Amino acid sequence: MRLHLRGVVLPEDEVRDLWVRDGLISVEPVRDAETLCGAGWIVPGLVDAHCHVGIRYGGGHEDHDGAVEQAETERDAGALLLRDAGSPIDTRFIDEREDLPKIIRAGRHIARPKRYIRELGIELDDERDLPEIVAEQARLGDGWVKIVGDWIDRSVGDLRPLWSDAVLKEAIDAAHREGARVTAHVFGEDALPGLIDAGIDCIEHGTGLTDDTIDMMARRGTALVPTLINIDTFPDIADSATKFPVYAAHMRDLHRRVRETVANAHAAGIPIYTGTDAGGSIRHGRIADEIDALSGAGMTRHEALGASSWNARTWLGRPGIAPGAPADFVVYEQDPRTGPEVLAAPAFVVLRGKVYSRRDPVTGHR
Ligand SMILES: [Zn+2]
Numbered sequence: 001m002r003l004h005l006r007g008v009v010l011p012e013d014e015v016r017d018l019w020v021r022d023g024l025i026s027v028e029p030v031r032d033a034e035t036l037c038g039a040g041w042i043v044p045g046l047v048d049a050h051c052h053v054g055i056r057y058g059g060g061h062e063d064h065d066g067a068v069e070q071a072e073t074e075r076d077a078g079a080l081l082l083r084d085a086g087s088p089i090d091t092r093f094i095d096e097r098e099d100l101p102k103i104i105r106a107g108r109h110i111a112r113p114k115r116y117i118r119e120l121g122i123e124l125d126d127e128r129d130l131p132e133i134v135a136e137q138a139r140l141g142d143g144w145v146k147i148v149g150d151w152i153d154r155s156v157g158d159l160r161p162l163w164s165d166a167v168l169k170e171a172i173d174a175a176h177r178e179g180a181r182v183t184a185h186v187f188g189e190d191a192l193p194g195l196i197d198a199g200i201d202c203i204e205h206g207t208g209l210t211d212d213t214i215d216m217m218a219r220r221g222t223a224l225v226p227t228l229i230n231i232d233t234f235p236d237i238a239d240s241a242t243k244f245p246v247y248a249a250h251m252r253d254l255h256r257r258v259r260e261t262v263a264n265a266h267a268a269g270i271p272i273y274t275g276t277d278a279g280g281s282i283r284h285g286r287i288a289d290e291i292d293a294l295s296g297a298g299m300t301r302h303e304a305l306g307a308s309s310w311n312a313r314t315w316l317g318r319p320g321i322a323p324g325a326p327a328d329f330v331v332y333e334q335d336p337r338t339g340p341e342v343l344a345a346p347a348f349v350v351l352r353g354k355v356y357s358r359r360d361p362v363t364g365h366r
Pocket of ligand 1: 050052085277
């Protein structure tokens with residue numbers, strides 16, 4: 001398929017002509033190209049940097065068809081690059097599918113017994129095995145490893161770190177030797193200093209960030225994926241934790257101040273990227289909601305879109321809109337920085353040069 005588009009290309013904010021041939025972007029005219037649009041906004045393919053393809057909505061492992069459906073849902077929402085932040089199933093078969101988003105795998109979640117969602121992760125009886133298991137998951141993934149940094153300790157009745165600082169340092173070093181980056185699930189305050197000091201590359205959620213740990217992350221350049229639309233489920237988690245009142249109060253407090261926490265992190269210069277945490281308790285296809293949420297947490301709408309597009313792609317080592325780059329972009333009829341209604345309804349989604357989604361702006365039908 002040969003395509004021609006004209007529109008405002010982001011992030012440069014310039015009206016340009018683009019062509020697509022053999023799945024790649026060209027800035028030179030391509031003969032016999034079909035004009036897809038003569039006006040509009042063209043945005044590098046969106047990134048959901050915390051998107052569990054393989055975890056079923058409501059819990060449990062997804063099967064083959066379910067994982068395909070999740071990936072299709074992301075694609076139609078414009079999320080064309082997904083970092084899975086841990087998946088219990090092998091989704092390698094999706095790599096063979098030209099019609100599905102690219103998944104950057106983080107292997108399986110690494111946790112300890114009774115210290116994470118049951119049957120999702122690898123559970124280590126002895127924390128001293130962490131470096132070896134991290135290295136193994138690094139070899140199985142696509143350049144990322146996912147550790148569960150803290151979780152409720154039911155014997156204490158509150159969030160507690162899963163690992164000692166010394167073993168974290170060894171484990172993160174082991175991942176780096178394999179050429180992989182490491183990220184960790186962290187809700188509370190206490191697990192953060194050890195993880196950041198150990199050289200972790202990214203923090204998921206990060207609701208427990210304080211002025212001190214924000215300063216540590218900013219100095220080290222550690223990234224943050226806040227997953228705000230998932231944090232909005234914290235009050236429900238607290239409501240169902242009646243046996244653990246301290247934990248419930250802690251979760252409510254983390255939730256209450258999360259937008260301020262993220263705004264402080266952004267103001268300190270911490271790189272922030274969009275992740276929906278789809279799978280489990282969040283439905284797939286909600287990247288527009290997370291972009292909108294970030295714009296309510298100290299980021300301008302341009303910055304929030306960049307956190308899901310050009311900046312996130314650079315962070316994950318993928319090109320934006322450039323000559324010879326894969327033709328992965330989203331086209332909107334209006335400026336997607338005007339609000340969630342526009343973001344949620346792309347006119348076209350183009351993945352590897354093919355047009356997949358064309359939503360009627362009036363009826364919403366495809
Ligand atoms: Zn997650």
